[in-house]
Structures are given as structure tokens and as C-alpha cells.
Amino acid sequence: MAKVLTARDENYSQWYNDLVIKADMAENSAVRGCMVIKPYGYSIWEKMQAALDQMFKDTGHVNAYFPLFIPKSFFSKEADHVEGFAKECAVVTHYRLRTSEKGGIEVDPDAKLEEELIVRPTSETIIWNTYRNWIQSYRDLPILVNQWANVVRWEMRTRLFLRTAEFLWQEGHTAHATAQEAMAEARQMLEVYATFAQEWMAMPVIKGSKTPTERFAGALDTFSIEALMQDGKALQAGTSHFLGQNFAKAFDVRFTNKQGVMEHVWASSWGVSTRLMGALVMTHSDDDGLVLPPRLAPFQVVIVPIYKNDEQMEQSRAYASELRARLAKAGFRVKLDDRDTHKPGWKFAQYELQGVPIRLAAGPRDIEAQTVELARRDTREKQSLPIEKLEAVVAEMLEAIQKNLFDKALARTQANTTRVDSYQEFKELLDSKGGFFLAHWDGTAETEKRIKDETKATIRCIPFDAPDEPGQCMVTGQPSPRRVLIARAY
RNA sequence: CGGGGUGUAGCGCAGCCCGGUUAGCGCAUCUGCUUUGGGAGCAGAGGGUCGUAGGUUCGAAUCCUGCCACCCCGACCA
Numbered sequence: 001m002a003k004v005l006t007a008r009d010e011n012y013s014q015w016y017n018d019l020v021i022k023a024d025m026a027e028n029s030a031v032r033g034c035m036v037i038k039p040y041g042y043s044i045w046e047k048m049q050a051a052l053d054q055m056f057k058d059t060g061h062v063n064a065y066f067p068l069f070i071p072k073s074f075f076s077k078e079a080d081h082v083e084g085f086a087k088e089c090a091v092v093t094h095y096r097l098r099t100s101e102k103g104g105i106e107v108d109p110d111a112k113l114e115e116e117l118i119v120r121p122t123s124e125t126i127i128w129n130t131y132r133n134w135i136q137s138y139r140d141l142p143i144l145v146n147q148w149a150n151v152v153r154w155e156m157r158t159r160l161f162l163r164t165a166e167f168l169w170q171e172g173h174t175a176h177a178t179a180q181e182a183m184a185e186a187r188q189m190l191e192v193y194a195t196f197a198q199e200w201m202a203m204p205v206i207k208g209s210k211t212p213t214e215r216f217a218g219a220l221d222t223f224s225i226e227a228l229m230q231d232g233k234a235l236q237a238g239t240s241h242f243l244g245q246n247f248a249k250a251f252d253v254r255f256t257n258k259q260g261v262m263e264h265v266w267a268s269s270w271g272v273s274t275r276l277m278g279a280l281v282m283t284h285s286d287d288d289g290l291v292l293p294p295r296l297a298p299f300q301v302v303i304v305p306i307y308k309n310d311e312q313m314e315q316s317r318a319y320a321s322e323l324r325a326r327l328a329k330a331g332f333r334v335k336l337d338d339r340d341t342h343k344p345g346w347k348f349a350q351y352e353l354q355g356v357p358i359r360l361a362a363g364p365r366d367i368e369a370q371t372v373e374l375a376r377r378d379t380r381e382k383q384s385l386p387i388e389k390l391e392a393v394v395a396e397m398l399e400a401i402q403k404n405l406f407d408k409a410l411a412r413t414q415a416n417t418t419r420v421d422s423y424q425e426f427k428e429l430l431d432s433k434g435g436f437f438l439a440h441w442d443g444t445a446e447t448e449k450r451i452k453d454e455t456k457a458t459i460r461c462i463p464f465d466a467p468d469e470p471g472q473c474m475v476t477g478q479p480s481p482r483r484v485l486i487a488r489a490y
Numbered sequence: 491c492g493g494g495g496u497g498u499a500g501c502g503c504a505g506c507c508c509g510g511u512u513a514g515c516g517c518a519u520c521u522g523c524u525u526u527g528g529g530a531g532c533a534g535a536g537g538g539u540c541g542u543a544g545g546u547u548c549g550a551a552u553c554c555u556g557c558c559a560c561c562c563c564g565a566c567c568a
Contacts, residue, residue, distance in 0.1 A: 004529085028560095032559090032560080087566070087567090088566080088567075122568095151568095153567075153568080155566080155567065156491085156565080156566065156567085157562095157563095157564095157566090157567090162568090163567070163568075167568075169568080216568095224568095235568095236568065237568090238568090239568070271568080272568085273568055274568095275568055304527095306526075306527050307526065307527095308525085308526060308527095309525095309526090312526090313526090340526095342529090343525085343526050343528090343529075343530065344526065344527065344528070344529095345526085345527085345528040345529050345530080346528085346529045346530090347528095347529085348527095348528050348529075349528070349529045350529080352528095361527065361528095362527095363526095363527055364527090365527075366527090373527075490568090
């Protein structure tokens with residue numbers, strides 16, 4: 001088969017770029033740093049959205065929508081927050097164009113905005129400014145709102161899905177009467193993300209707390225799920241934040257508690273973005289293309305009819321069409337590709353590139369024997385299946401694929417997680433093997449910075465499940481209560 | 491923003507150093523015939539302001555200057 005992708009071990013990032021484009025997920029647009037998400041890619045994103053949205057609803061959240069534009073003054077109200085985002089904000093300064101004397105159009109200098117508007121890089125400020133009007137009493141709490149939206153962060157260097165100037169995401173913003181409640185919310189939503197990553201994306205993750213330097217701008221505590229990609233680099237797949245009373249104080253959001261005392265509200269926020277698409281690609285796919293977990297695949301099964309002439313074409317199409325109807329009726333997402341404009345071999349390769357979990361092929365031999373050829377994407381196994389077993393085998397196999405993908409990714413993550421006790425050993429293994437490292441750290445920002453400057457690796461998180469294990473910092477020898485997760489990251 | 495590179499058909503490239511017929515190749519597209527169980531073959535066809543503006547020259551894709559765009563490597567980041 002003709003290779004259309006760069007092999008992973010030849011050039012991993014080239015492989016990723018090729019794959020996203022060849023699988024028809026997304027492409028670069030006329031706007032620098034912004035991508036076009038194509039229908040196939042968007043369909044995967046819709047599957048993610050649907051699953052997450054249901055999980056949000058199941059945990060008591062409701063959706064709302066806040067403006068794309070944020071008055072500049074809002075940003076300056078929370079010092080850490082403004083500093084965190086100032087360098088990557090797009091700003092709207094004018095509201096009108098006019099015809100230029102030289103032909104074409106130009107910005108009308110007379111249409112300058114009184115107050116410039118920031119295109120949201122995140123919505124804490126506009127939302128907390130709004131919450132002020134919604135909250136007077138403890139009876140108004142909690143507020144559990146999520147929004148699905150686009151945000152803009154003017155990045156220097158971009159990559160499809162992994163880092164784009166504009167991206168799609170959801171951001172949850174909650175308001176609570178107590179710190180405990182807000183913290184519990186942040187922790188709960190991280191669990192939701194971990195469950196989604198593992199059960200839907202088949203992507204194992206490590207849950208933990210960020211160090212103070214890696215914290216979200218304006219948060220008191222940031223939690224994340226970290227996944228290990230096939231090239232040995234970590235990817236932060238979701239975050240939640242305990243915001244304390246920072247935004248409530250900045251926007252003067254207070255409530256009267258049960259004792260009749262005025263208090264500032266406690267907050268959390270949490271989000272995942274289209275970056276999950278990149279994580280999905282880099283977790284399971286191979287040199288022949290995308291490999292999708294069945295629960296997120298736009299099509300779980302694709303059927304390709306085989307024929308040599310018009311008569312056979314009609315027969316194979318009818319046969320395949322029946323199979324399609326049976327599978328659809330059984331509740332599977334199934335596509336019949338009976339186009340006569342492409343040959344079977346081309347279709348096989350294309351659907352492998354697009355990661356369809358199961359492919360069925362049916363031709364004269366199958367009609368004769370009442371069978372169908374079934375091929376599974378993850379293991380490349382093929383078998384001839386009597387059609388009476390179709391629904392049962394497909395159901396079983398989709399579950400097997402979903403499980404196999406997770407098991408393989410988990411085994412890979414575990415095999416590439418190394419406990420190290422010396423800084424020298426860490427540096428050597430980081431270059432030769434990569435992956436996650438569990439090491440002792442003295443808890444200081446200085447040591448953290450030194451590791452980052454010298455190795456480009458960062459402390460990804462302090463894992464929740466790290467056991468108490470007193471030791472000595474691998475860099476300074478100072479005491480450390482437990483190991484932290486370190487890796488080079490996207 | 492620093493360093494490097496590239497702009498030629500929808501995509502990928504050659505041609506440029508050393509200026510000179512009608513700018514070429516692969517893939518893709520279109521037509522016809524043969525094909526169709528792993529990315530088909532043959533024959534034919536269409537498609538170009540050579541990034542852009544100026545300059546040098548009898549003559550510029552080719553030489554010179556400015557500008558623009560994009561890519562790669564750094565610093566920053568979900």
C-alpha cells in the first residue's frame with residue numbers, strides 16, 4: 001500500500017500534521033494560526049461535546065452564553081489574571097470601515113471605540129461581572145454554569161488542534177457559598193474529565209495539582225489531567241481551578257449568608273478544548289492513520305461493496321445495504337460507501353486513514369456464502385463472518401476495540417513512567433527514553449525553574465494518588481514528602 | 491520579537507547560479523475504453539498575472555532593490 005503519511009519514528013510532528021490533514025480532520029486557514037475544522041474532525045468534536053455535555057448536566061450544571069467581547073477595564077481588575085493573559089490578547093479598537101480614496105476599504109479613524117474590547121481569551125471577568133447582579137443571598141447559590149464557546153489567544157507558534165490562535169472549548173464557572181464547596185466542585189470536575197478521557201477517549205490520565213508556577217492566572221489552586229503521548233511527551237488534557245474569592249473580590253460579588261453576614265463568593269472554573277482532538281490522535285493512531293475509539297468514532301462501521309460488473313454491483317449494493325440497515329437498526333453508527341467513483345482498495349485505505357473501527361466488505365463470494373469480510377482497525381485482523389452473527393460480533397468487537405485501545409495506551413504509559421532519584425539519571429533518561437518521571441522535588445520555584453531551564457521538562461502535576469514517601473529532592477537533596485510527575489510537555 | 495528558509499497550475503516540486511523559442515515534471519482534475527476482494531492501466535485534454543511593486547536590459551521566473559506572505563528553530567502558551 002502506498003504510504004501517504006510520514007512514519008512516526010521518522011518525524012513525529014510531521015506524522016501528526018500529515019495525519020490531521022490526510023484524515024480530513026482539519027486544515028490551515030487563510031487566517032494565520034487559525035484552523036478550519038473539517039466535517040469529519042468536527043463530527044468527532046461533536047461526539048466529545050455530547051458526552052461531556054451530558055456529564056455536566058448529570059452533575060447539575062446548565063449551559064449559558066456570555067459575550068465574545070470583554071471591556072478592557074474588566075481585565076485589569078484581577079492582577080494575576082491580567083498579567084497571565086495580557087501578552088496574547090486580540091483587541092477590537094474600531095467599529096466601522098469606510099471606502100478608501102485609493103480604492104478598497106480602510107478602518108474609519110472616526111469610529112474609534114470609547115473603550116477597547118478584548119476578544120475573550122477566557123471568560124472569568126465578564127462572567128463574574130455578570131454574577132454580581134445574580135447573587136445577593138446564599139439562596140442564590142450555588143451557580144453552576146457552563147458555556148460552549150470559542151476563545152482567542154494570540155499564540156506565536158501554532159499547530160492544528162494542539163495550539164491554535166482561536167479554539168473551541170467549554171468553560172464552567174461556578175459560584176459557591178463556601179470554600180469547601182468550590183474546592184469540591186473543582187475536584188469533582190477534574191474527575192469528570194478523567195472519566196471522559198479514560199472511558200470515551202480510551203486515554204489514561206494522571207490527576208493532580210499544579211505547582212504554584214504552573215497555576216492558572218488568578219487561581220489559588222489548579223488541577224489537571226495529564227496524558228502521555230506516543231512520542232514520550234506529556235499533554236495537559238483538562239484543567240479545573242479553585243479560584244478562591246479572587247474574582248468575587250475583584251468584581252465585588254458578595255452574598256448574605258445564613259447568619260446575615262456579608263461574604264465574598266467562592267469560585268471554580270474548569271475547561272477542556274479542541275486540544276483533546278490532538279490528544280486523541282497522538283494517543284492511538286499509527287503509521288497508517290487515525291485510530292478512533294468506537295465511542296467517539298463518527299462511523300463505527302463502514303461497509304464497502306465489491307463487484308466486477310454492473311450486475312454484481314447491483315447485487316453487492318443490495319446485500320451491503322441490507323447489512324447497513326440491520327446494523328443501523330441495532331443502534332450502530334454505520335456508513336455504506338457504495339460510490340462507484342472510487343475503487344475498493346482506495347476506500348479501504350481511506351477509512352483506515354480516518355480511523356473507522358470496523359470495516360465490512362461484501363462481494364459475490366460473500367453473497368454466495370452468506371458471509372461478510374470484517375476487518376478491525378486497531379489490530380488489523382480480518383475474518384469472514386456468517387451474517388447471522390453480524391450484530392452480536394460487531395457489538396462485541398466495538399467493545400473489545402474500546403478496551404484494547406485503553407489497555408494498550410495504559411501499558412505504554414506505565415512502561416514509559418520512570419522513577420528516578422538522581423538528577424543525572426533523570427537528564428539521561430529524559431533524552432534517551434522520554435515519558436513521565438516520578439521524582440522528588442524540594443517544593444521550591446527555584447528548583448522547578450532550574451529543571452525547566454536545564455532540561456525543558458516541567459513539573460506536570462503533584463499526583464493525587466502519589467503515596468507519602470519521604471525522600472530527597474533529586475536536584476538539591478532537600479527533603480521532599482512525595483514524588484511529583486515531571487515530563488517534557490506540549 | 492531574534493536566527494534560518496521558501497514563494498512557479500488545486501497539491502508537491504524542477505527550472506534561477508550562467509537572462510534568450512511556446513515555463514516543465516509528479517499527483518490531482520476532465521473525456522474515452524479496459525478495470526473493481528488492498529490506494530488501477532492505457533490514450534487524450536484542460537489548467538500559469540512564475541508572491542508583489544519598482545529597477546537593469548533589445549529581452550527577466552532567472553540579475554538588483556523594496557514590500558508582503560508563509561514555514562522551520564528559539565523565547566511564551568490549553
